[in-house]
Structures are given as C-alpha cells and as structure tokens.
Amino acid sequence: MADPMKIRANMVGDKVEVKVLMSHEMETGQRKDAKGATIPAWFIQNVTATHNGKTVLSAEWGPAVAKNPFLSFRFAGGKPGDKVAITWTDNKGDKRTDEATIAA
Amino acid sequence: MRRIVPAIFMAAAAAAFAQQSNTVQEIEKYRAALGDGNPAELWEARGEAIWKEKRGPKNASLEQCDLGLGAGVVKGAYTVLPKYFKDSDKVEDLESRLVTCMVTLQGFTPEQAKKDPFGGPGKKVAMDALVAYITAESRGMKMSVAATHPKEIEAYELGRKMFFFRGGPHDFACATCHGVDNQRIRLQDLPNLTKQEDARKAYTSWPAYRVSQGEVRSFQWRLYDCFRQQRFPELEFVSPASIALTMYLAKNSNGGTFNAPSIKR
Numbered sequence: 499m500a501d502p503m504k505i506r507a508n509m510v511g512d513k514v515e516v517k518v519l520m521s522h523e524m525e526t527g528q529r530k531d532a533k534g535a536t537i538p539a540w541f542i543q544n545v546t547a548t549h550n551g552k553t554v555l556s557a558e559w560g561p562a563v564a565k566n567p568f569l570s571f572r573f574a575g576g577k578p579g580d581k582v583a584i585t586w587t588d589n590k591g592d593k594r595t596d597e598a599t600i601a602a
Numbered sequence: 603m604r605r606i607v608p609a610i611f612m613a614a615a616a617a618a619f620a621q622q623s624n625t626v627q628e629i630e631k632y633r634a635a636l637g638d639g640n641p642a643e644l645w646e647a648r649g650e651a652i653w654k655e656k657r658g659p660k661n662a663s664l665e666q667c668d669l670g671l672g673a674g675v676v677k678g679a680y681t682v683l684p685k686y687f688k689d690s691d692k693v694e695d696l697e698s699r700l701v702t703c704m705v706t707l708q709g710f711t712p713e714q715a716k717k718d719p720f721g722g723p724g725k726k727v728a729m730d731a732l733v734a735y736i737t738a739e740s741r742g743m744k745m746s747v748a749a750t751h752p753k754e755i756e757a758y759e760l761g762r763k764m765f766f767f768r769g770g771p772h773d774f775a776c777a778t779c780h781g782v783d784n785q786r787i788r789l790q791d792l793p794n795l796t797k798q799e800d801a802r803k804a805y806t807s808w809p810a811y812r813v814s815q816g817e818v819r820s821f822q823w824r825l826y827d828c829f830r831q832q833r834f835p836e837l838e839f840v841s842p843a844s845i846a847l848t849m850y851l852a853k854n855s856n857g858g859t860f861n862a863p864s865i866k867r
Binding site for chain 1: 638639640641643644647648723724813816
C-alpha cells in the first residue's frame, strides 16, 4: 500500500490552487541494479483530480516524471470548504486516492 | 605587447568569477523552485505516524520519549540537541536518542534499533522518517545547544579535535574543505564551518531531501558520507565519535534559525 499524498488546496484570487506531493518510486525501466539486471518500470500512469466529484484535471504520465512527483495546478469554480480528491493509478495497477478541503 | 597580457588575464579571471556567481544564483533559483513541493513532507507525515505507532516487543509508541525538553515534547527539541541525558549517562544526538527510546520504551535490542540507519532505493526506513518529523517540528526556531555539562564539553572538544584531525590516504581533515572560504566541490559551495555565519547556514539546513538520491538524509548520514568522501574508516552510526562531531557543529550554529528538512540537489 502506497503512502498517503500530501495535498494542499488554497484560494488564489477566484481560483483554487492545488499542490500535491505523491510518494512513488517512478522507475523508468531503463535503469539497472548492482547486478546488471534491469529494474522493471514502475510509474504513475493516470492522475485525476475531482472537485466535489467532478473531474477538473486528468493526466497521463510516463516514466519521464521524477520520483516523489509534485503537481501544482489551478482550477475555477471552487470555494473554501469544498473537497478536492486526487487519484493516481500506476502501471502495476496500484491505486491511491486522497482528499483535501479547500482552505480560504 | 607584454603589458597587455596581465590585463587580458585579469579580464578572463573576472569573467570566470562573474560566471561562477551567476551559476550560484541560478542554483538558488533552482532550489527556490523545488522548495515549494519538498518531498521531505512525505517523510514528515510518515514519521509522525511511526512516532505514534505501537511497535516493538513492548508494543509501545515513542510518544513518551524524552528528546531533551521532557517526555513527549517534540516541538523545538532538535534545537537543544545533542545534549547530556541522565538516564543513559551519555551525550546523545537525535538519532542516538531515538535508538535509546526504541530500546527502553519499545523493547527493541540496540542492534535492531540501529539496523537500518539510512533509506535507499526501494527501502524505506523508520529512522529517516522519524528524523524528518522531529526536525520539522523545530523549523523557524533558534538553535540553542547548551554544551555546559562536563560530558557535553568533553564531546565538543573531541568533536573540534576530529574536525581538524588530518588522516586517511588523502591526508584530509574536515577542515581541509570546510575551514577555508569560497571552496567548492564542482558547483557546490562548501561552507567554512569555522565561521559562525557559515556554520549556522549549513547546520540548520540538515536534514535534507536530496533530489539526486530521492531520499531524506539525516545529519548522521551527512557525517557518514563526509567520512567516506575523505576515505576515512567508516563512521559508525550513532557512535560517540559521530555525536562528538555533531556536538561541535551544532554548538557552532547556536543562534541560527533552524530551517529543515530542506531540499538539496
């Protein structure tokens, strides 16, 4: 089971700024271990963000994204107290969803 | 014709200097950009959970651990470490104190508590996370290491000696790199740790998330790796030597504002 994400959501003007830290190895599949064997690829493939259940961001990621990724984005239409949920799914099918409340 | 040569040389040197300080500025920009989403926060969150989790043969949490400001006080504790503890009759830094608490409160053997000092690829360890959590609780506070107890003074003096002690195949001392102004390794500026300003800046920036390693590195790791780079014998985790050197560097940073876990390249 993956570690929880760290999500912050704040109002910036009339937009909501969301900052997310995810805990993930993000192995590219290009690296070799000490014995010379390829380390299998293991990375987040899909990221979706929902605001009160409605998708506000959806992304397809690849192995070029660094370990422990940081994602920051803004969307319109949110207000303090609303819920923002982030979900990622990796190429091994592992999945994690975390939620945060928008601060004023 | 001869006269022109030094002038050209000086111009070239000035250009090289300008380029170098420009590079330093660019690195500062890179750090600022990274600082917003420091993955060390993931370690801090994990460390808080481990601090409160019932673990070990005694099925106890670390919440009653005395880190220097009384049992269970985490806020600001890192600013007074290393310090002398009556119960263990030793000068301890944060990591060794955690080992002590894992033994006394949770019932681990010292070997078990010290087994995994540093994380690595695919290996998450409790120690890194605990260190990240506890040090983060001292962010923004001033360093105030007492170093007044006879054993604390002894550790400080031993640490100072070690800092200037030359040895190993390279005939190196810590002071070889860290006792002179404006030294660099590649593009990394090396702080002159004999000067208060530099000592404060350096000590208060550890532990740190190292982007190149994808790990949070503790101060014990920093010293361990400095020893490796000097080709010294391996610095044993939470050994009296490592604590003495930490004591010397921590006391020299007194008055500096603690600002870690930070992020480094």
